[in-house]
Amino acid sequence: xxxxxxxxDLEKRYGRTVALAGVDLEVGAGELVGLLGPNGAGKSxxxxxxxxxxxxxxxxxxxxGAPAGSAPARAAxxxxxxxxxxxxxxxxxxxxxxxxxxxxxxxxxxERAELLELVGLPDAGRTKVDAMSKGxxxxxxxxxxLVGAPRLLMLDEPTSALDPVGRRVVRDLLLELKRRxxxxxxxxxxxxxxxxxxxxxxxxxxxxxxxxxxxxxxxxPRGVEIDVDGGQRAFPRxxxxxxxxxxxxxxxxxxxxxxVRVLSSSLEDAYLEAVGAEPG
Amino acid sequence: xxGVATVAGYALRECTRRRVFTVVLVLTVAFLAxxxxxxxxxxxxxxxxxxxxxxxxxxxxxGSTLFGLAMFTTLFLGCxxxxxxxxxxxxxxxxxxxxxxxxxxxxxRTALLGGRFLAAGGVCAAYxxxxxxxxxxxxxxxxxxxPDHPVEPGLGxxxxxxxxxxxxxxxxxxxxSNANGIAVFMAFGAGLAAGLLGQIGDALDVDTLExxxxxxxxxxxxxxxxxxxxxxxTRDVRGATGVIVRxxxxxxxxxxxxxxxLWTAGYLALVAGAARAAFARRDL
Numbered sequence: 001x002x003x004x005x006x007x008x009d010l011e012k013r014y015g016r017t018v019a020l021a022g023v024d025l026e027v028g029a030g031e032l033v034g035l036l037g038p039n040g041a042g043k044s045x046x047x048x049x050x051x052x053x054x055x056x057x058x059x060x061x062x063x064x065g066a067p068a069g070s071a072p073a074r075a076a077x078x079x080x081x082x083x084x085x086x087x088x089x090x091x092x093x094x095x096x097x098x099x100x101x102x103x104x105x106x107x108x109x110x111e112r113a114e115l116l117e118l119v120g121l122p123d124a125g126r127t128k129v130d131a132m133s134k135g136x137x138x139x140x141x142x143x144x145x146l147v148g149a150p151r152l153l154m155l156d157e158p159t160s161a162l163d164p165v166g167r168r169v170v171r172d173l174l175l176e177l178k179r180r181x182x183x184x185x186x187x188x189x190x191x192x193x194x195x196x197x198x199x200x201x202x203x204x205x206x207x208x209x210x211x212x213x214x215x216x217x218x219x220x221p222r223g224v225e226i227d228v229d230g231g232q233r234a235f236p237r238x239x240x241x242x243x244x245x246x247x248x249x250x251x252x253x254x255x256x257x258x259x260v261r262v263l264s265s266s267l268e269d270a271y272l273e274a275v276g277a278e279p280g
Numbered sequence: 281x282x283g284v285a286t287v288a289g290y291a292l293r294e295c296t297r298r299r300v301f302t303v304v305l306v307l308t309v310a311f312l313a314x315x316x317x318x319x320x321x322x323x324x325x326x327x328x329x330x331x332x333x334x335x336x337x338x339x340x341x342x343g344s345t346l347f348g349l350a351m352f353t354t355l356f357l358g359c360x361x362x363x364x365x366x367x368x369x370x371x372x373x374x375x376x377x378x379x380x381x382x383x384x385x386x387x388x389r390t391a392l393l394g395g396r397f398l399a400a401g402g403v404c405a406a407y408x409x410x411x412x413x414x415x416x417x418x419x420x421x422x423x424x425x426x427p428d429h430p431v432e433p434g435l436g437x438x439x440x441x442x443x444x445x446x447x448x449x450x451x452x453x454x455x456x457s458n459a460n461g462i463a464v465f466m467a468f469g470a471g472l473a474a475g476l477l478g479q480i481g482d483a484l485d486v487d488t489l490e491x492x493x494x495x496x497x498x499x500x501x502x503x504x505x506x507x508x509x510x511x512x513x514t515r516d517v518r519g520a521t522g523v524i525v526r527x528x529x530x531x532x533x534x535x536x537x538x539x540x541x542l543w544t545a546g547y548l549a550l551v552a553g554a555a556r557a558a559f560a561r562r563d564l
Contacts, residue, residue, distance in 0.1 A: 014563075048563075048564070051380075051384045052383070052384065053380055053383060053384065053563065053564040054563040054564065055561070055563060071386045071388060072386075074384055074385060074386045074388075075386040077384060079380070079381065079384045080381075081377060081380045081381065083377045084377040084380065084381060085376050085377040085378050086378070086381070087294060087378065089293075089294075089297050098286070098290055099381070099385065101282075101286040102283065102286055102287075102382065102385035102386070102387045103385050103386060104386060141381075144381060
């Protein structure tokens with residue numbers, strides 16, 4: 001079965017500006033992949049190509065085996081743009097109903113109620129979009145993207161307007177979607193969010209993938225610290241696998257061991273290193 | 281087809297909720313009220329001076345001139361409505377983030393464009409037809425004058441406004457809302473100005489002006505439809521009255537002929553094809 005999303009040698013140029021310079025990426029079923037990168041790295045362009053909003057200059061992208069932008073590809077996708085707006089005169093329920101019709105979904109009122117419940121807006125069905133806060137609109141946007149049970153969800157900065165409670169709701173939602181086998185490509189500046197929920201991360205810089213892997217793989221070991229009677233002993237080159245031997249040797253030497261910490265760089269460190277920026 | 285209908289339904293609701301729609305309705309009522317008063321006063325005044333030995337049918341002269349004015353206003357307000365309902369349909373809505381969630385859906389870009397045209401065109405056509413009919417009834421009731429051929433002018437206005445809506449929709453693919461609105465209004469003004477130049481050229485027998493007007497009529501057929509509509513108001517009037525109404529500001533019009541309708545249908549198809557191709561290539 002083809003992957004929910006795959007792109008190969010994907011390039012996009014706007015005149016002389018290169019937005020994407022040969023990107024390869026795959027998102028498997030039920031996989032949550034985070035897209036990181038500084039402003040202008042090409043993240044939104046990549047997402048837009050996947051959704052058929054932007055045409056690639058070279059290379060190709062496929063959604064469930066169908067060329068991105070084709071009708072079958074669009075039928076398999078749910079999308080929430082970074083800068084989106086819904087007509088203020090529609091209620092939450094009417095907006096979802098409109099998208100059900102456009103998506104050919106036959107879920108009816110039951111699907112609408114379930115989606116609103118899923119994003120933590122069970123009472124928003126009769127609320128006009130104009131009367132909703134930006135955070136509520138963003139959650140409604142996620143519900144809209146889920147209309148028609150897409151195989152692939154593309155979320156471009158979905159938590160940018162959310163408060164901590166809203167972010168928690170979205171985080172739980174993403175994990176629920178993963179459990180249901182929906183693939184998610186999550187474009188976000190919030191490293192902590194990505195680190196918490198994503199299976200894999202791709203870091204883009206100047207239109208190229210400069211690092212990829214699981215958050216744990218991207219975080220590099222930085223040694224081991226051990227609390228002993230005399231204070232803290234540091235073993236900068238040691239790895240997690242060496243901890244038992246180090247502890248045994250310390251105990252053998254008569255030290256009393258109170259705590260062990262395996263140190264690793266954070267995703268933020270890995271990100272800053274990958275994009276060539278100095279930590280502040 | 282269901283996708284087009286869904287988009288059209290959505291766009292129709294959007295059209296009728298816009299403030300411009302209410303503004304146009306209020307202006308329309310105000311115009312029709314003034315038109316009724318003016319027509320009544322004009323016919324009364326003509327009745328008082330009639331029979332003074334002038335070999336002109338006062339009723340025809342007054343009726344056709346007044347109704348020509350009503351047709352011009354109908355076309356103008358229909359143009360305002362068509363432009364404001366379509367000026368931001370593609371680029372404007374994309375810049376505001378309204379379009380992308382719809383384009384991603386399987387319904388497709390052609391259906392989106394078709395739905396928008398159906399909704400805006402439907403609203404404008406209904407508006408123009410209603411206004412034309414009301415003005416004609418007012419003219420008939422106040423002065424007892426009716427157009428020689430009442431259907432063709434109304435149909436011409438309706439199709440003319442559809443042409444303007446199509447042009448505005450095509451412009452919305454390339455231009456931002458403000459730029460598109462200005463461009464379409466300028467095209468509308470240029471068309472009408474060319475028509476007047478043509479009348480002047482006809483009266484003074486200046487070939488260049490007539491050629492300019494003819495070219496403009498082919499490029500902007502809403503102008504030719506309007507002219508043809510004016511012509512058919514008094515097509516059957518003969519004698520001195522016929523000569524005078526054809527010299528008047530709203531009567532010196534050109535006959536369209538069947539080729540005009542064929543060309544307009546082809547023109548609309550060309551505009552639709554160009555808009556479809558441009559939208560298909562546009563990055564959002």
